[in-house]
Amino acid sequence: MIEPILAKIKDNINHYLLVLVSLTTFIGAIVYYLYALNWLGVIGSLILIAAAFTWILKSETIKKIEISRSILNKKNSVLLAGYGLIYLILWLLLWQGQSDRALISPWSVINPNFFWLYALATLSLILLLIKKDLSARLKIVLISLHYLVSLSVALIIYKIGYGFDPFIHQATMELIAEKGLVLPKPPYYLGQYGLIVIIHKISGLSIYLLNKILLTALTALFLPTAVYNFLGVTNQKRNNEEGEITASSFLTILFLLLLTFSPFTLTTPQNLSYLFLILTVLSGFNRSNLRLTILLALTTTAIHPLTGLPALGWVAWLLFKKSTLHFKPTGKKLIRSAIWLFTALVPPLALFLSGGNGFKIADGNWSSFLEPIRFLIGNPGTAGQENWLLNGTYFLAANYNLILIIAAAVALFYFYRLKKTRSVEEQTSADGLVFINSGLLIAYLLSSLIYFNNLINYEQAGYASRIPIIMLIFWLPFIIISLQRLLTAIRETKRLEQVLWLIFGVSFLTASLYLSYPRFDKYWNSRGYSTSANDLEAVRMIAREAESPYLVLANQQVSAAALQEFGFDHYYLTATGLLYFYPIPTGGPLYQHYLNMVYKNPSQQEMTEALNLTGINLGYLIVNKYWYQSSRIIGVAKLTADKWWTVNNEVYIFKYHR
Numbered sequence: 001m002i003e004p005i006l007a008k009i010k011d012n013i014n015h016y017l018l019v020l021v022s023l024t025t026f027i028g029a030i031v032y033y034l035y036a037l038n039w040l041g042v043i044g045s046l047i048l049i050a051a052a053f054t055w056i057l058k059s060e061t062i063k064k065i066e067i068s069r070s071i072l073n074k075k076n077s078v079l080l081a082g083y084g085l086i087y088l089i090l091w092l093l094l095w096q097g098q099s100d101r102a103l104i105s106p107w108s109v110i111n112p113n114f115f116w117l118y119a120l121a122t123l124s125l126i127l128l129l130i131k132k133d134l135s136a137r138l139k140i141v142l143i144s145l146h147y148l149v150s151l152s153v154a155l156i157i158y159k160i161g162y163g164f165d166p167f168i169h170q171a172t173m174e175l176i177a178e179k180g181l182v183l184p185k186p187p188y189y190l191g192q193y194g195l196i197v198i199i200h201k202i203s204g205l206s207i208y209l210l211n212k213i214l215l216t217a218l219t220a221l222f223l224p225t226a227v228y229n230f231l232g233v234t235n236q237k238r239n240n241e242e243g244e245i246t247a248s249s250f251l252t253i254l255f256l257l258l259l260t261f262s263p264f265t266l267t268t269p270q271n272l273s274y275l276f277l278i279l280t281v282l283s284g285f286n287r288s289n290l291r292l293t294i295l296l297a298l299t300t301t302a303i304h305p306l307t308g309l310p311a312l313g314w315v316a317w318l319l320f321k322k323s324t325l326h327f328k329p330t331g332k333k334l335i336r337s338a339i340w341l342f343t344a345l346v347p348p349l350a351l352f353l354s355g356g357n358g359f360k361i362a363d364g365n366w367s368s369f370l371e372p373i374r375f376l377i378g379n380p381g382t383a384g385q386e387n388w389l390l391n392g393t394y395f396l397a398a399n400y401n402l403i404l405i406i407a408a409a410v411a412l413f414y415f416y417r418l419k420k421t422r423s424v425e426e427q428t429s430a431d432g433l434v435f436i437n438s439g440l441l442i443a444y445l446l447s448s449l450i451y452f453n454n455l456i457n458y459e460q461a462g463y464a465s466r467i468p469i470i471m472l473i474f475w476l477p478f479i480i481i482s483l484q485r486l487l488t489a490i491r492e493t494k495r496l497e498q499v500l501w502l503i504f505g506v507s508f509l510t511a512s513l514y515l516s517y518p519r520f521d522k523y524w525n526s527r528g529y530s531t532s533a534n535d536l537e538a539v540r541m542i543a544r545e546a547e548s549p550y551l552v553l554a555n556q557q558v559s560a561a562a563l564q565e566f567g568f569d570h571y572y573l574t575a576t577g578l579l580y581f582y583p584i585p586t587g588g589p590l591y592q593h594y595l596n597m598v599y600k601n602p603s604q605q606e607m608t609e610a611l612n613l614t615g616i617n618l619g620y621l622i623v624n625k626y627w628y629q630s631s632r633i634i635g636v637a638k639l640t641a642d643k644w645w646t647v648n649n650e651v652y653i654f655k656y657h658r
Contacts, residue, residue, distance in 0.1 A: 009057070014225045018279070019056055019292065021195065021218065022299040023049045028194020029302035033187065037194065038180030042201045045194070056291070076131060083124040083142070086117055090149050093117070094156040102532035102557070102626055102650070104520040106157035119510045121146070122254075126502065129250040130491075139250050140224050148220035150257060153517055154265050155216055160564070162518075162530040165268045167560035168584065170211045171567045173197055177207060182568075188354075189269040191302030208564075215267040219275055227253045227480060230282040234426055234481060248487040252480060255487070258508055259479075260400070262516040263469065270466060273304035277473050280311045284318050285429045285477065293318065305350055306463070310440055310470055313343040317432040336435075343439030348446040351463050400515075408475040411482035433474045440471045528557075529626055535561035538651045539582075542620050545655075551581045551614060553594040553607070554622035558651075559584050572614035579614060589613060597621055598628075602637040607656040621654040 009016050024045070031037065031045045072080070097110040125146055129139055154162055161167065169189065175182050177197050196210045231249045263271045280296040283289065297315045301308025316339045324332060415430060447464035490501045518526035539562045542552060551572070552562070559582040570581040576589070583591035593610040597603075607619045621641070623633050634652050638644055641654035 014222065015292075016053075016057070018222050019295065020049070020053060022276075022295050023052050023056075024198055025191040025195040026295070026299045026302045027052065028198050029190035032176070032181065032190050032194050032197075033185055036180035037176055037197045037201075039201070041180065042198055045198055046202070060289075060291070073133070076128075076134060079124060079128050079131075083121060083128060086121040086124060087145065087149065090114065090117055090121060091156075094149075094153060097157050098159050099157060100159040100533035102529040102534065102624065103158065103162075104526050104529055105518045106153050107514070107517065108520060109157060110153070115510055115514065118149075118513060119506050121149075122506050122509050123502070125254065126251065126506070129254065130247040132247070136228070136250075140228055140253075143224045143250065143253050144220045146254065147224060147257070148216065150513055150516075151216040151219060151261060151265050153513075155212060158530045160531050160533065160536065161212060161560070163266050163268075163528075164556045164560050166211060166266060167531070167563040169193075169268065170207055171563040173200075173207045173211065175568055177201065186354075188305050189303070191299060191304075192267075192269045192272050194302070211267055213267075215264055215272050215275065218272070219261075219264040222279060223256075223275065224253050226279050226282045227256065230285055230477065230480065231484060233286045234477075246488070248484050248491060251487045252484040255483060255505060255509065256480070258505075258512050259404070259472075260512045260516045265516060269304045270307070273300050273307035274469060274473065276300040276303060277307050277311050277470065278476060281314060281433070281473060281476060284314055284432070285426060287318070287322065287425050290318060290322065306347060306466060307470055309347050309350065310343055310436060310474070313339055313436050313439065314432065314474075316342070317435060318429070321428050321432065340435065340439045343436050344442040345446075347440075347443040347467065348450065351447050352450050404472065407479060407482075408472070411475065411478035414482050414485070415478050430477070433477060437471050437474045440467055440474070443467055444471070529624070531557040531560045531564075532650070534647045534650045535624075536565060538622055538647045538653055539565050541645075541647065542622075542653060546618060546620075548618050549616045550618040550620060551579075551590065551610065551616065552583075552620045552622060553590060553597055553610060554582060554620075555594065555624060555627065556583075558582070558622050558624070572616065574613050576613075594621075597637075598623065598633050602633055602640055602654070604640050604656060608658050611656075611658045617658040619656045619658070621656065623652045623654070625650050625652070 027048045028037065028045050031041050031048070035041050035044075037045070093111045093114045097106070099109050101109075103109065125142055128134060128142060169192065172182055172189075173193050173196055176193060177200055192214075196207060196214065199205065199210055200207050228249070231252065263274050276296055277300050280293055280300055283293040283296055286293075294315050297308065297311040300311040320332075320335050320339065327335065412434070444464060444467040447467060450464070490498060493501075518528060520526060535558045538558060539552075542550070543566070549572075552558075554562075562582040563584070568580070571578045572581065573579075579588070579590065583594050585591070590610060590613075593606060596606050600606075602621060602623075607621065611617065611619050621637060623630055623637065627633065630652075637652070637654045640656075642657055643655040644653060646652050
């Protein structure tokens with residue numbers, strides 16, 4: 001009895017890994033929200049996961065699309081060996097560039113030959129993907145490996161980590177792992193917390209490592225297979241025959257990286273929810289596996305409700321269409337209206353309830369209506385007068401939003417122009433995507449008008465700007481199908497034209513790799529530095545030196561270092577609530593005092609006002625040498641502080657008493 005089950009898992013290992021990860025994420029979130037993730041909660045979660053997984057395993061019937069084996073003749077073996085060698089060199093160059101310094105861009109420490117080798121690896125992979133005698137399974141593995149190296153640049157280069165949010169989530173999960181829960185329990189982020197804490201508890205792997213690699217690993221593992229299955233299903237529905245997975249289909253999976261992939265290079269709940277939303281949308285085209293689509297939508301919601309609410313709207317549409325014969329015309333209209341209103345109104349309402357403090361038009365600033373439109377279009381323009389590589393790359397960057405809008409519009413037009421070639425189920429799913437996105441457009445416009453608490457001015461558009469990414473995900477099936485048809489047409493052209501398209505495609509992919517990470521060049525300064533070893537040493541030195549309770553005014557990345565070192569153990573009770581002893585978030589009162597110190601004057605009076613918030617008597621100012629006008633700030637602070645010292649002449653620490 002056990003052998004058929006094991007064979008079923010072996011033949012569909014990727015599918016059941018996805019089911020297992022989804023169940024762990026969703027059930028872990030529910031158990032944590034209702035109870036805790038101490039050992040009792042983890043054991044209870046594992047029992048529920050095992051029961052649900054067993055039920056799904058027994059009740060599902062998975063039809064394999066392709067079972068052929070690869071033919072490794074001499075030519076194929078040489079190509080595979082060549083790709084493998086270049087691939088290993090790419091990883092070697094990344095490891096050689098790993099750094100714990102404060103970096104603006106990973107490209108500043110990576111050997112420039114990395115780009116030429118990446119282009120050569122991409123070319124080798126394309127030649128392998130068009131081989132008819134290599135199996136689909138091997139091709140998917142190769143594409144997944146290419147995704148992995150493409151998504152791992154920041155993961156490897158930034159030895160300590162980069163960004164700010166991952167440090168907050170890491171500190172939260174470490175506290176959950178230690179105490180079982182963190183109060184209060186907000187109804188978001190819990191999916192990622194549950195997944196990582198459960199894996200940490202049963203495997204012993206550090207939360208730091210799991211948090212760092214999670215999204216990159218899951219994207220490389222699940223996304224290529226999901227697109228492969230989607231193309232197999234749509235081809236089968238369209239042709240009314242066994243799903244044909246051609247070379248163009250595999251090339252389509254590879255060239256999806258043209259969209260750039262920055263959201264999948266950094267593990268945060270929002271980014272993880274984007275991945276599961278893509279999986280939900282693509283899974284929705286396979287009506288025979290609606291159960292998986294529902295599970296993926298629930299998983300997306302458990303990770304981040306802003307992304308999960310549209311996923312639930314998508315599932316509601318699919319369930320409605322599946323049972324539409326049971327409703328009268330009036331009932332159908334009411335249900336459609338309810339789904340649309342849910343998609344259009346609930347996301348902005350959820351955003352407002354979670355942190356809204358009013359509306360931007362309340363003061364009569366009606367130009368706020370134009371801001372979301374400007375954001376969608378971006379800043380179209382031409383490149384400057386640098387070398388041809390930078391000119392071409394930044395022409396793409398400057399017009400990226402516009403290119404995406406045009407690509408989505410063309411894909412939509414093309415899809416509906418060939419409506420007669422589509423199956424009824426495929427057309428119904430496509431109509432649902434348009435239906436959901438029409439509601440999301442209204443949700444985006446409304447969300448853009450909300451003014452949020454505790455967010456600095458330049459971050460006010462951050463929440464609303466996530467909705468266009470969600471809309472792009474709902475357009476993704478149209479783009480995938482259109483890209484497949486384009487690649488099929490290119491493969492039918494003359495050899496010279498194919499070579500020109502090949503050069504263009506490889507160049508485009510390499511440019512997308514460059515643009516997906518922070519950059520510092522003659523066109524662009526990403527400005528945000530990574531947390532460095534000097535930052536970590538600075539927070540340790542202050543902790544050793546302080547003779548009484550203290551607070552620190554510092555930038556975000558130093559605060560991230562404090563979170564990594566001390567977690568959430570240091571809070572002060574103030575008139576406005578609990579206040580962490582380093583500035584988080586950026587809209588909080590301590591960060592404003594820090595900005596006043598570095599942009600106005602690093603004075604005793606400013607530090608005293610910060611200390612008055614907590615009633616303590618000891619404060620520190622940390623100034624990184626890379627900060628704007630740091631020489632002026634450091635020079636004045638030396639005169640106003642009671643004591644100062646440096647960490648490797650890169651980080652300056654100033655001590656103040658009230």
